[in-house]
Amino acid sequence: MVLCYNEVMKNTISTVTISTTEYEALKSENAELLQKVNWLMEQFRLAQHKRFGASSEKSEYNQLNIFNEAEATADKTAAEPELIEIEKHYRKRKRAAVDRLPEDLPVEVIEYKLPESERICPKCECALHVMNYERRRELVFIPASAKIREHVREVCACRNCNKNSDSVPIIKAEMPEPVIFKSFASPEAVAHIMYQKFVMHSPLYRQEQDWNRFGIMLSRQTMSNWLIKATEDWLEPIYNRLHKLLLARNVLHADESTLQVLHEPGKTAQSKSYMWLYRTSGYTENPIVLYDYQPGRHAKYPEAFLANFTGYLHTDGYDGYHKLPEDITVCGCWAHVRRYFDEALKTIPEKERVGSTALIGKQYCDKLFALERDFAALSVENRFSERKKQSKPLVDAFFAWVESVQILPKSLVGKAIGYAQSQRKYLERFLLDGRIEISNNRAERSIKPFVISRKNFLFANTPRGAKASAVMYSIIETAKENGLNPYEYLVHIFKTAPNLTAEELTSAESLLPWSAALPVSVQSPKKAG
Numbered sequence: 001m002v003l004c005y006n007e008v009m010k011n012t013i014s015t016v017t018i019s020t021t022e023y024e025a026l027k028s029e030n031a032e033l034l035q036k037v038n039w040l041m042e043q044f045r046l047a048q049h050k051r052f053g054a055s056s057e058k059s060e061y062n063q064l065n066i067f068n069e070a071e072a073t074a075d076k077t078a079a080e081p082e083l084i085e086i087e088k089h090y091r092k093r094k095r096a097a098v099d100r101l102p103e104d105l106p107v108e109v110i111e112y113k114l115p116e117s118e119r120i121c122p123k124c125e126c127a128l129h130v131m132n133y134e135r136r137r138e139l140v141f142i143p144a145s146a147k148i149r150e151h152v153r154e155v156c157a158c159r160n161c162n163k164n165s166d167s168v169p170i171i172k173a174e175m176p177e178p179v180i181f182k183s184f185a186s187p188e189a190v191a192h193i194m195y196q197k198f199v200m201h202s203p204l205y206r207q208e209q210d211w212n213r214f215g216i217m218l219s220r221q222t223m224s225n226w227l228i229k230a231t232e233d234w235l236e237p238i239y240n241r242l243h244k245l246l247l248a249r250n251v252l253h254a255d256e257s258t259l260q261v262l263h264e265p266g267k268t269a270q271s272k273s274y275m276w277l278y279r280t281s282g283y284t285e286n287p288i289v290l291y292d293y294q295p296g297r298h299a300k301y302p303e304a305f306l307a308n309f310t311g312y313l314h315t316d317g318y319d320g321y322h323k324l325p326e327d328i329t330v331c332g333c334w335a336h337v338r339r340y341f342d343e344a345l346k347t348i349p350e351k352e353r354v355g356s357t358a359l360i361g362k363q364y365c366d367k368l369f370a371l372e373r374d375f376a377a378l379s380v381e382n383r384f385s386e387r388k389k390q391s392k393p394l395v396d397a398f399f400a401w402v403e404s405v406q407i408l409p410k411s412l413v414g415k416a417i418g419y420a421q422s423q424r425k426y427l428e429r430f431l432l433d434g435r436i437e438i439s440n441n442r443a444e445r446s447i448k449p450f451v452i453s454r455k456n457f458l459f460a461n462t463p464r465g466a467k468a469s470a471v472m473y474s475i476i477e478t479a480k481e482n483g484l485n486p487y488e489y490l491v492h493i494f495k496t497a498p499n500l501t502a503e504e505l506t507s508a509e510s511l512l513p514w515s516a517a518l519p520v521s522v523q524s525p526k527k528a529g
Helices: 020-052 069-073 159-164 187-198 204-213 220-247 300-305 319-323 334-346 357-375 380-404 412-422 424-431 441-457 463-481 486-499 502-507
Strands: 002-009 012-019 083-086 089-092 155-157 170-172 251-261 273-280 289-294 311-314 328-331
Touching (some): 187 204, 187 441, 187 463, 187 486, 220 273, 220 289, 220 463, 220 486, 220 502, 251 441, 273 300, 273 463, 289 300, 328 424, 334 357, 334 424, 357 380, 357 412, 380 412, 380 424, 412 424, 441 463, 463 486
Parallel strands (some): 251 311
Antiparallel strands (some): 083 089, 155 170, 251 273
16 A cells, blocks of 8 residues: 655645555654653653752642542641631731740840949939849850860879888779770760761861861861761660660661762772661651661662561562561552652643643542541551541542553653552552551651761761761661750760670660660750750
8 A cells, every 4th residue: 555645845745655564654653752752841841840849749739529628628636726806807826936045044144234423313413223124135156165174083002002012002093984095085076076967967078177267187087087986886786776676666667878988899989889777667655767888779688687577667669678578568658659640740731730640640649648647646546447447448449540541651640650550569558557657758757867968978988987877877866756965965875885884885775865864964955845
């Protein structure tokens, strides 16, 4: 079969004859190119939105009939706002100011008095008396200051034995052990450097410059040595104890992020290493957050870290977690499903969004999260029961809808549909137990401090430094989760741990973030208040 079509060239119409095979090939090529153009436009719109648009995933479209707008926006746990009457109309009471100063801050009082020569009434020239005081308070911040602390202890001997005996007993006064042997490092100095690097995200080279401005020539190499040595000696025993306690829990979260290590044996400096994160769920009294550095992303790394753990593990869709032993039940993340639909929605022109496949998928997820907010105050048993009544029918409806959707798999919507289909059995597992959460956002929030710091320090120099960083992050983030002041907690550890016995240090019971032996100063002002 031969087909003809007209071609316009320089105002001249000519006829070109092609075979059916050639026509079908051109038609197929055109469809493929159109698909590529659509995909590239999706990527362009998404990149533009990420660069210039709002990052919020909040839904703005509630026109879909299967959802009730009032139900979608209501929050049963929110208290009713107080109203005050102002000139025949009502207004919400303004939110109380969040700025406040600790009550235990020292107060410096500066008095301003009239000189004696001015204590005379300008009208009748009688003596003036003090009738009142005007007061104004200011917050004064004093930058960090440094000093040298010299430890001097008595060494006593017996003069009589020295004259009349072959041996002389020498008695020394008690003196606390240093945080680092034969070093001028103090617990406060090591804690400050650690706090600045892992809480305030200030790399050592910036801290070196800051120390130098105060006239203290402290190199980043010395600071790095202090951090690693103090971590290996005093923080690792606490980390190991927390690791054992973590594995005894029944519900955990896991996530991972890349890390570049320059001098990793057998690897180039440009290759990827990984910082893994494991933490307790929201239904635990004493939260634990642990980081684990590993040179790769293979399933053997979480399997080794989670040895002897049995229970539920929240993860994202990474296939490595799905290869864990059968006694670990992997649970999927609905936030990832919602994110895929949200990204697809952002690439659609606004006038075409209502009723689109991306919006329908996102609204299913919105409804599930709205139900979880309603269930937040329930007991574990009641939450499990309500999920069976309300969440399960919605989950079944969502996957029935997913199976009915016909869309190009390489588009962003197709990617969202494909992800939901491939993760179905993991996504449905939050229905198995009231302690399981609907998403892995808890782990993502915990790994965020590392990601923020990585943007500043960019890489680790050696595996030893990367492993020490994992331990430091773990101790600091666990302290924060338990309402402690990280700096004060580190100071307490570095003062106390060197003076413990080997057995006490191994158990680390008195140094755990929830230990009753911790001083009050370790508690953050917010928790203490």
